[in-house]
Amino acid sequence: MSFPCLEIDCRKIAVNIKLIIRELKGHSIDILPVTKVFMGHPEIAATLVESGAVMLADSRIENIERMRCAGIKVPMMLIRTPMLSQVERVVSSCEVSLNTELVVIKALSEAARTIGYYHGVIIMVELGDLREGVMVNQLESIIKKVLELPNIIINGIGANLTCRYGVAPDRKNMDILSNLVNDIERRFDIKMKIISGGNSANILWALKLERPSRINQLRLGESIYFGVEALKKQHITGTYKDAIILIAEVIESSVKPSKPWGCRYKNAFGDMPEIVERGMVNQALLAIGRQDVNPSGLRPPIGIKIVASTSDHLVVESEGHILKVGQTIKFRIDYVGLLSAMTSPYIKKNFYH
Numbered sequence: 001m002s003f004p005c006l007e008i009d010c011r012k013i014a015v016n017i018k019l020i021i022r023e024l025k026g027h028s029i030d031i032l033p034v035t036k037v038f039m040g041h042p043e044i045a046a047t048l049v050e051s052g053a054v055m056l057a058d059s060r061i062e063n064i065e066r067m068r069c070a071g072i073k074v075p076m077m078l079i080r081t082p083m084l085s086q087v088e089r090v091v092s093s094c095e096v097s098l099n100t101e102l103v104v105i106k107a108l109s110e111a112a113r114t115i116g117y118y119h120g121v122i123i124m125v126e127l128g129d130l131r132e133g134v135m136v137n138q139l140e141s142i143i144k145k146v147l148e149l150p151n152i153i154i155n156g157i158g159a160n161l162t163c164r165y166g167v168a169p170d171r172k173n174m175d176i177l178s179n180l181v182n183d184i185e186r187r188f189d190i191k192m193k194i195i196s197g198g199n200s201a202n203i204l205w206a207l208k209l210e211r212p213s214r215i216n217q218l219r220l221g222e223s224i225y226f227g228v229e230a231l232k233k234q235h236i237t238g239t240y241k242d243a244i245i246l247i248a249e250v251i252e253s254s255v256k257p258s259k260p261w262g263c264r265y266k267n268a269f270g271d272m273p274e275i276v277e278r279g280m281v282n283q284a285l286l287a288i289g290r291q292d293v294n295p296s297g298l299r300p301p302i303g304i305k306i307v308a309s310t311s312d313h314l315v316v317e318s319e320g321h322i323l324k325v326g327q328t329i330k331f332r333i334d335y336v337g338l339l340s341a342m343t344s345p346y347i348k349k350n351f352y353h
């Protein structure tokens with residue numbers, strides 16, 4: 001074994017996605033798994049497809065190309081509005097992309113026409129969280145122009161909430177999206193195939209639906225991998241919360257004072273941590289640091305506390321027992337932790353099937 005490592009249990013992820021597919025099917029909502037937190041890792045993509053995903057989504061073209069190269073055949077959606085500098089790659093590897101800028105959709109149209117492909121677009125609507133999306137009063141005029149572009153198909157509209165300001169998806173804003181679909185279909189005499197209502201923060205809203213709305217798709221990452229909805233971090237009954245864990249190794253362990261000595265300035269990260277005098281403590285260093293993972297995303301086992309982190313060290317204190325050099329510690333990791341840990345080349349990724 002090599003440490004630090006992520007242990008990723010694909011069997012648990014498979015259980016999670018199957019359960020969520022089933023639950024949301026009851027509300028006429030399809031799920032679109034999002035692979036970005038795993039950087040489009042082919043093992044995860046294969047697990048999702050084998051478990052019933054008919055399309056995959058990622059925010060980065062590099063990840064989508066990686067899955068394509070690995071032989072993943074399902075249609076792919078790019079869920080960040082394409083960079084103008086990447087439109088050729090987008091139309092070559094993705095069937096659909098989320099969009100908010102006419103200038104980009106025009107470039108996609110041109111790139112698609114050049115290679116004789118058709119590219120699907122979903123126009124994102126701003127519903128109040130103030131990240132991506134066109135303002136509601138500009139939606140009709142954009143759609144009118146997009147309808148005239150060659151080699152572009154309007155697949156539908158969508159929205160994203162919660163990521164920036166924590167604005168919750170609720171009946172009010174989701175009804176606005178549904179009504180927009182009805183208005184546009186009537187106004188332009190078209191049929192919209194995909195109404196992509198949001199992310200893992202939409203799950204509580206979706207499960208409470210009394211009758212189906214026009215929203216027929218959610219783009220899900222966190223809920224599939226961590227078994228929680230993203231708004232209140234409530235557990236989704238029946239899913240695993242521990243499909244992914246992080247293991248790190250102890251490299252120093254001793255009993256040390258809790259109070260530093262000497263003249264103090266700001267530390268390596270520009271902070272001056274407050275000192276709490278606790279007498280002597282069991283302190284250990286683990287060989288993992290801020291270069292590898294955002295430590296706020298780690299949860300240590302009972303009896304161990306993370307007290308500090310620097311570039312290459314995680315400082316922990318243990319209660320009642322002294323950790324041994326060479327021993328390994330298993331951490332629960334959350335979405336924020338995984339987002340960083342996956343991108344560290346120093347962390348080994350072990351997949352289990």
Ligand SMILES: *Cc1c(COP(=O)(O)O)cnc(C)c1O
Nearest residue numbers: 034079199200219220221222230
């Ligand atoms: C990352 C992302 C998602 C998935 O979010 P989760 O909270 O992990 O479900 C959905 N939509 C967009 C646009 C995203 O960037």
